[in-house]
Amino acid sequence: MIRNGAAMGKISFFFKEAFGSLRRNYFMTIAALVTVFLSIVVLGGVLVFVFITDALLAEVEEKVEITVFLKTDPDPTADEVSAMQAQINTWPEVKNVTYVTKEQALEQMKEDYADSPEIFESLTGNPLPASFEISLVDPQTVDIVAARFEGDSIVDEVRYGKEVADKLFAFTDQARNFMLIFIVLLGIVSILLISNTIRLSIFARKREVEIMKLVGATNWFIRWPFLIEGITVGFVGALLAAAAVLAANHYLLGRVSDNLAFLSVPVDAVPYILVTIVLLGVGVVIGAIGSAIGLRRFLRV
């Protein structure tokens, strides 16, 4: 019981020390807070950007479909068509196949050009081809699947926006690598800045630390308040940053979807809770590592 009481007393003592020192050195505290805030705002911005581009890409990828136009002169027989459809359905890459008949194609076209029905006046018969529309499980397999139709006797043409798809994939891969590097660099910079801030604040209290040691304080007894200081700064900075990033995201997303209807970012593209937790975690870790580095040199008395 007594030991327990003593431990509690020690913990509350550490917190009192940490907050007292944060208050006394308020200038340092604000400097460190701003540093953490800015780093984590950038990190959070990148994170939100990743989520949004991911959501957009997912949308675009959804739209990477293969359209297989069948020959028209002569049109393939119903048997040939159903054989091909069955064949396509056995491929594991394929998510969904739809057969669009010549008549459906014409209907669709009439719908699309409902404003100018004169186009269809001179039309005799139905010149449009039937087609298969194929969506894929993994859009990256588009090349492989498309190649299988080459030389098929009833296939006229395969379309799948090859260049667009290829470029898009190359871009997303690159963007992801780039952002990863950026985030790592940013993390290092903020740890250095915080450790420096803590080091300065310890340096200012070098004499105090010396006295503490002479009075019989262990290294950990001296360390804890500083660690709590660093972690508090990291946590509060991250909390403010998370609030700022999410508020900005909310506001901008609203503006974008008001003005650019075609860029439909799903409302839940950015998981707010996850982002907040990640940013807070990063803030706490940065604060802890920063103060640990800042402390290291001063406790070798």
Add this chain to the structure above:
Amino acid sequence: MIKFEDVTKIYPPSTVGLERVTLHIEKGEFVFLVGPSGSGKSTFIRLLIREIEPDRGRISVGGRDLDTLHSWKIPHLRRNIGCVFQDFKLLSNKTAFENVMYALVVTGNATNSSKKKAVEILSLVGLGHKADSYPHELSGGEQQRVSIARAFVNHPPLLVADEPTGNLDPDTSMGIMQLLYRINKTGTTVLMATHDREMVDRMRRRVVQLEAGRVVRDQKRGGYGED
């Protein structure tokens, strides 16, 4: 209580701090460490609390051999030695009460009764009414009494004071002296480095005199100078 066996400390590159000092101090003794400036008094005390290490020789304090003492045990050593410094070494952003409390909390067994203990010891040194003052609001003599209170609040078996009256007026010095004397009466061993000739002469206690890092006199009931 304290054993120095043939201890030598050289500050790099070649300044002699202490040279071949052998000295035994028993439990309960009151010992004055005298000698001119630069003779090695502070060096002796800094070796005692393991602030520095000797180049040769062995030191043991309260049965602990400092030579083989693990560095993580140094805090425990220091908690058993109350230390009073010439420049007080008070934590400037803590009140008198908080400074005394600090010595209690570092031991890790501070309890509710600790606060009472800190208040009591401050009253004992005559500063009950200044418990909430910060060091810069206190006079030199008052600050020194706070540091004595801090050194003694854990009732350590050994109290070491490095010129505790160094820059205080004679009356205040005498007050501090009496405090140390009373502490010694409770059974605590007291070692005090000083330049204060008058006080040493008056107390008639054991006197160890250093010169250029060597013990040149060790007298049971001595005065500051040779008799």
